Amino acid sequence: MSLTIQWLTLGAMIMSGIGMGILFDGYRVLSSEFKFPRWTLSCLDIAYWIASAILVFRMLYVSNYGEVRAYVFIGLAVGAILYYWLFSSFTTTLTKWLIQAIKWLLSGIIRMFQLLIVKPLLFLWMVVLYILNLGTKFTIGIGKIMLQLVRPILKLVLWMLSPITKPLLRWLEPYGKSGMERLKQLWLAAAKRLPSWLRRK
Template sequence: MTLTTQWLTVAVMLLSGLGMGVVFDGYRVVSNELRFPRWWLPVLDILYWMAAAVVVFLMLYASNNGEVRAYVFLGLAIGVILYYWLLSKQVIALVKWVIEAVRALIRFLLKVFDFVIIKPILLLYKAVLVILGFGTALTIFLLKIVVQLVRPIWLLLLWLAKPVTRPMGRWLKPHWERWRAEERLMKGLAAVKSLWNQWFRREKR
């Protein structure tokens, strides 16, 4: 192995140590800010170290075909120490700033969604209710006017029809009594009322 390859390996391991520190601080800050359950932390630690080991091995394999020498661990240690000595506080502050920026962006998008989508829908819904209520009230008012206007004509028609309806009533009265139509009608209404009460009680339960 040439001297150039050795120095390249040390540099790659040093960068790997820096990257390990960045990722470790990043996921720790994220887990604290997002308040992950405590039992997640050991799982995340295991996943972190497994991923770190795979990445370091791939970097080592790319630099010197995977040969493990003392300077490999020396480069990793120097990278980690340099990171925590020079960059850790800045990286933590940057990650926190990114998290706050993402939160602010989400809050802004939610406000825009509420202003552009939710509020117009609610306003349209209230407008439809007002229009329907006004239309219903206007319809009932017009129906009352129509009934008041038609009532005299109806009464006049009934008065004019009395000469015809009275003899017809006398003629139908014996048949009406023979068929017991009134009694059957009352029984039918009572049966319908009973069924209605049973159904309503069942639904209420």
């Protein structure tokens, strides 16, 4: 293996060490900000090491076709040390800022959704309910007025039909005098009480 490839591999491993540091700090900040349950931390640790291994072996394969040498581990160590010395605090701060910015953006989207969609729909629903209630009251009022207007007409019709109804009642009287009388009384009582019952509504 030529010296150029060796130096290229060393540089790739240093970059891989820096990348592993970035992944670790990002993972650490995310787990702290979102308060993951403890039982998930082991799974997240495994996922981190799998991602790191894929990154390292990919870089190693590109640089020297996957040959492992001592300087590979030296490069990883140097990259990790350089990262934690120079970039760790910056990465942590940037990650926290990005998380807060995403939270703020999501909160703004939710507020806009409530303001532009949820509240207008609720207002429209209240208007519909008010109109339906008003229509019901209007219909009941019209019904009461119609009953008041129709009542004299019913009395007139009954008076006009009395030459027919009275003989008919007298003819039916032997078959059920007490039952017919009670039915007549109930009918008259209901007719008298109907307007007062409607006014209470």
